[in-house]
Amino acid sequence: MSLSLKDIKLTGELIRGLKITLRYMFKPSVTIQYPTQRREASENYRGLIRWDKDKCVACVLCEYFCPAKAIDITTGEDEAGNKKVLNYQVDASHCMYCGYCVEICPVKAIKHSEHFELSVYELEDTIYAQEKMAGDPPITKYR
Ligand code: SF4
Numbered sequence: 074m075s076l077s078l079k080d081i082k083l084t085g086e087l088i089r090g091l092k093i094t095l096r097y098m099f100k101p102s103v104t105i106q107y108p109t110q111r112r113e114a115s116e117n118y119r120g121l122i123r124w125d126k127d128k129c130v131a132c133v134l135c136e137y138f139c140p141a142k143a144i145d146i147t148t149g150e151d152e153a154g155n156k157k158v159l160n161y162q163v164d165a166s167h168c169m170y171c172g173y174c175v176e177i178c179p180v181k182a183i184k185h186s187e188h189f190e191l192s193v194y195e196l197e198d199t200i201y202a203q204e205k206m207a208g209d210p211p212i213t214k215y216r
Pocket residue numbers: 122138139140141142143144163167168169170171172173174175
């Protein structure tokens with residue numbers, strides 16, 4: 074049986090592929106078993122916005138500067154006549170995680186969390202109102 078030039082080329086490619094497979098077979102695995110295993114997010118990872126109502130001074134700068142108009146703040150006054158936030162919410166489906174709001178906030182009341190699992194069944198669930206934004210990020214644990 075004589076081999077054609079095409080057969081020789083294909084055999085060469087096959088051997089090359091097998092060599093790569095063998096080389097990686099004995100290296101440590103770079104994949105992880107998500108979602109049961111999770112990587113540490115990097116320090117400057119921009120996940121879902123967290124808002125600290127105790128720090129916020131209701132200046133509304135974050136809403137004003139948000140390029141995606143993802144932040145919606147309702148303000149009012151307390152008994153002493155001081156401005157306060159009545160409702161603060163972020164629409165995660167509009168947010169592009171640019172970090173402008175975090176940068177602009179004069180009292181560091183907003184930060185990015187490590188939370189990235191934002192898939193929901195209902196569109197309205199992409200709106201994170203203040204109760205959902207305070208405290209620890211709602212990280213979903215599977216199994
Ligand atoms: S990260 Fe950017 S897009 Fe998202 S809420 Fe802040 S300013 Fe708006």
